C-alpha cells in the first residue's frame with residue numbers, strides 16, 4: 001500500500017503530468033500536517049462534528065494555498081484529496097469560474113481578486129424550491145429602481161425560495177443569484193446578480209435576507225456541505241452588481257441584450273466538462289478499495305490449504321474490471337475536455353456543449369453505479385462505513401441530479417439529433433457523426449464484417465459497431481419525435497450510446513499517446529471498455545440485420561477473453577493510481593493491517609460496545625413478563 005503517490009510513466013499518463021505534480025505537492029503538504037493526519041475517524045462522526053472538522057481542514061488548506069502560492073485549481077484538488085466535498089471549494093470551483101465567464105472586465109478586476117483572497121466567499125444560487133430543471137420558471141425578481149440606481153431583489157412566494165445552494169447555509173458571504181430582471185415593468189427574463197448575503201466583519205445576515213442551513217441529506221450525502229435555503233424581501237443591491245459580461249443595463253434603464261445568447265451557458269459547459277475527470281477519480285478510489293479487498297478475501301475451492309481469492313472469480317472480475325476501465329476513461333476524456341474548456345474562446349460552443357452534456361450524463365450514471373458495484377462485490381463487509389465505500393456512494397449519488405438531471409439533460413442530445421437531421425448540418429458537430437451513417441441506406445443495411453472473435457479486438461470493428469448502434473437509436477428517436485411521442489425516457493438510451501461513442505473515440509486517441517512500455521496495459525483497458533459497452537448495448541440491435549446469432553456469441557467470447565486477461569493489467573493500474581491510505585480512508589486499504597484486523601479495530605472502538613448506558617432498559621425488558629404474571633407467552 002502506497003503512502004506517497006506513484007510517479008511512474010503510467011501514473012503520469014493516467015493523472016496527466018500537471019495534475020500528478022499538483023497531487024504530489026498537495027500530499028507532501030498535508031501528509032505530515034496534524035490537522036489531516038490526526039483527525040478522528042470521519043466515518044464515525046456526527047454531521048455537526050464532521051462539518052466542523054471539514055471546515056477546519058478547509059481553512060488549513062486555504063492557509064497552505066496562501067503560504068505555498070497554490071493556484072485555484074490546486075486548492076480545489078486539495079479539497080478533494082482532503083475530504084469529500086468541502087464547502088470552501090465552492091468559492092474556487094464554481095463561484096470564481098462564473099465570475100470569470102459572466103462578468104465585465106471592470107467587474108472582474110474588482111471582484112475576482114477579493115474572491116481569490118477569500119475576503120469574500122461565494123456560491124451559485126439558481127435552484128428554487130419550485131424550480132430546478134426548468135430554469136425559465138424561476139420566480140425571484142430583480143426590479144430596477146432608476147431613482148436610486150439600485151436593483152431590488154424579492155422572493156415573492158414560497159416556491160421562489162432559493163434551495164440546495166452549496167456553501168450558502170453557513171459559509172458564503174456573497175451569492176450569484178439567478179433572478180428575473182424587471183425594467184420599467186417589463187420582464188426581461190433571467191439574469192445573474194451578485195448579492196451580499198452576510199456582513200464581512202460579523203458574518204451576520206444582511207438585512208432583508210433570510211438564510212437557513214438545509215438540514216441532513218439522505219444517506220449522509222454531501223454531509224460536509226452546507227446547502228442552504230434563502231429568501232429576499234426588498235433586498236437592494238447596486239445596479240452595477242448585475243453581471244455584465246454579456247448584457248448590460250444603463251442608469252436610465254436602457255438594456256443591452258447579449259449578442260450571443262448561447263454564451264450565457266458557458267459556465268454550465270465548464271462545470272459539466274470538469275465533472276468527468278472529478279468523477280473518474282472517485283470511482284477509481286472505490287474500485288481500487290474493492291480490488292484490494294478482493295485480492296485479500298478468500299472463499300471456497302481450497303487449494304494447498306487456502307481458499308481461492310475472490311478476485312479470481314468471473315463474478316468479481318466482470319464487475320470490477322469494466323468499472324476500472326470506465327474510471328480511467330472518465331479521467332482521460334475529462335482531461336481532454338478540460339483542455340478544450342481552457343481554450344473555450346476558440347471552440348465551437350455547441351460541439352463542446354454536446355460533448356460535455358453526454359459526458360456528464362454518462363460519467364455520473366456509470367460512476368454512481370460502479371461505486372455501488374464496488375461495494376456489492378465486497379459482500380457483507382462492504383457494508384461497513386469504515387470501508388469508505390458507503391460515503392463514496394453518498395458523495396457521488398447526487399451527481400446524476402446536479403448540473404442537470406440525467407433524463408432532462410438527455411433531451412438536449414435528442415433535440416440536437418432532430419435539429420441537425422432536419423438541417424443536414426451534422427458535419428459541424430463531430431459528436432453526431434452517426435447521423436451521416438443514418439443517411440446512408442447502404443451502410444445501415446450492411447451486416448457486420450466480423451468473422452471470428454479475434455476481430456472484435458480491432459478498433460475499426462468496435463467503432464463500426466458503436467456508431468451503428470447510435471445510428472439505430474437516433475433513427476428510433478427521430479421516428480418517435482416525428483410521431484409526437486414523449487421521448488423523455490427513451491432518449492436516455494440514445495444519449496448513453498452517443499456518449500459510449502464519444503468516450504470510445506477519446507480513449508482510443510489517448511491510448512495512442514501512452515508510452516510504449518504501457519501500451520499493452522492501455523490497449524487491454526481499451527478493449528475491456530469497448531467490449532463491455534458493446535455487450536451491454538446489444539439490445540439496440542434486436543430486429544436489425546447488422547448482427548447474427550454467431551456474431552453475438554463471438555462478441556461474448558471476445559469480451560470474456562478481454563476480462564480474463566486483464567488481471568495483471570489491473571494490478572499495474574492500481575499501482576499507477578498510487579492512492580495513499582489517507583485518500584482511500586478505508587479499512588480495506590491499510591499497509592499496517594489486514595482488512596480483518598481493521599474491521600476488528602473498528603468494532604473495538606464502537607461507542608456502543610460499552611453498553612452500560614442501556615443496561616437498565618435491557619434488564620427491565622427481560623423482566624417485563626413478570627409484570628403481567630405470565631410465565632408462558
Ligand SMILES: Cc1cc2nc3c(=O)[nH]c(=O)nc-3n(C[C@H](O)[C@H](O)[C@H](O)COP(=O)(O)OP(=O)(O)OC[C@H]3O[C@@H](n4cnc5c(N)ncnc54)[C@H](O)[C@@H]3O)c2cc1C
Nearest residue numbers: 124125126127132133164165166398401402403405407488
Ligand atoms: C447535492 C445537490 C447540490 C446542489 N447544489 C446546487 C447549487 O449549489 N446551486 C443551485 O442552484 N442548485 C443546486 N442543486 C440543485 C440541482 O441543480 C437541481 O436539483 C437539478 O438541476 C435537478 O432539478 P430539479 O430538482 O428541479 O428536478 P426536477 O426537474 O423537478 O425533476 C424531477 C423529475 O421530473 C423529471 N422531469 C422534469 N422535467 C421533465 C421534462 N421536461 N420531461 C421529462 N421529465 C422531466 C426528471 O427526470 C425527474 O425524474 C443541487 C442539487 C443537489 C442534489
